[in-house]
Amino acid sequence: NAGVTQTPKFQVLKTGQSMTLQCAQDMNHEYMSWYRQDPGMGLRLIHYSVGAGITDQGEVPNGYNVSRSTTEDFPLRLLSAAPSQTSVYFCASRGIGRNTEAFFGQGTRLTVV
Amino acid sequence: AQSVTQLDSQVPVFEEAPVELRCNYSSSVSVYLFWYVQYPNQGLQLLLKYLSGSTLVKSINGFEAEFNKSQTSFHLRKPSVHISDTAEYFCAVSDDTGGFKTIFGAGTRLFVKA
Numbered sequence: 001n002a003g004v005t006q007t008p009k010f011q012v013l014k015t016g017q018s019m020t021l022q023c024a025q026d027m028n029h030e031y032m033s034w035y036r037q038d039p040g041m042g043l044r045l046i047h048y049s050v051g052a053g054i055t056d057q058g059e060v061p062n063g064y065n066v067s068r069s070t071t072e073d074f075p076l077r078l079l080s081a082a083p084s085q086t087s088v089y090f091c092a093s094r095g096i097g098r099n100t101e102a103f104f105g106q107g108t109r110l111t112v113v
Numbered sequence: 114a115q116s117v118t119q120l121d122s123q124v125p126v127f128e129e130a131p132v133e134l135r136c137n138y139s140s141s142v143s144v145y146l147f148w149y150v151q152y153p154n155q156g157l158q159l160l161l162k163y164l165s166g167s168t169l170v171k172s173i174n175g176f177e178a179e180f181n182k183s184q185t186s187f188h189l190r191k192p193s194v195h196i197s198d199t200a201e202y203f204c205a206v207s208d209d210t211g212g213f214k215t216i217f218g219a220g221t222r223l224f225v226k227a
Contacts, residue, residue, distance in 0.1 A: 033214070090156055099145045106155060107156055
């Protein structure tokens with residue numbers, strides 16, 4: 001019963017470094033998404049995917065890239081980290097319908113110094 | 114596109130007191146509404162959801178929420194809270210555009226005091 005698995009749980013980056021946050025789900029969900037959580041701002045959608053090979057931007061996509069080569073995996077890439085990207089990142093997956101609940105990973109706490 | 118407004122950022126309450134966490138959403142032809150709970154240092158998990166049918170929905174741990182179409186609200190209530198209910202609560206709505214995105218409110222932090 002792994003559900004949604006995110007790695008790493010914690011990461012410290014220097015400004016300008018790049019890294020990839022990993023997300024994998026074992027529920028055969030078509031829909032996967034990445035959110036960032038900042039105090040007082042709730043969850044903001046970064047990117048999402050409705051299936052392998054299909055991705056789209058959310059409300060705060062700048063500075064992030066995604067790809068979806070398989071149903072299971074949806075990595076999030078920070079191309080050149082900035083202090084404004086210090087946040088907690090959550091990956092979520094769900095079935096494709098509007099009435100399906102989202103399952104979340106445990107989060108990645110990223111600090112950019 | 115949908116939007117969600119949670120009217121209270123923090124709600125302090127004493128143990129065994131009742132609580133209401135407020136949520137309003139933008140209107141649409143059909144709405145699917147959710148409440149998620151986030152305990153400290155964890156991801157979000159579903160608390161309850163309204164899809165159709167009865168406007169009052171309940172969770173297994175005593176929370177309930179009522180869908181009110183005329184007021185476009187989906188407030189979360191519990192008649193008697195416990196210390197263990199301390200968490201952040203998020204109201205969410207399914208977007209009605211082609212991407213079927215889930216739109217979250219800003220969250221309400223519930224503090225239950227002894």
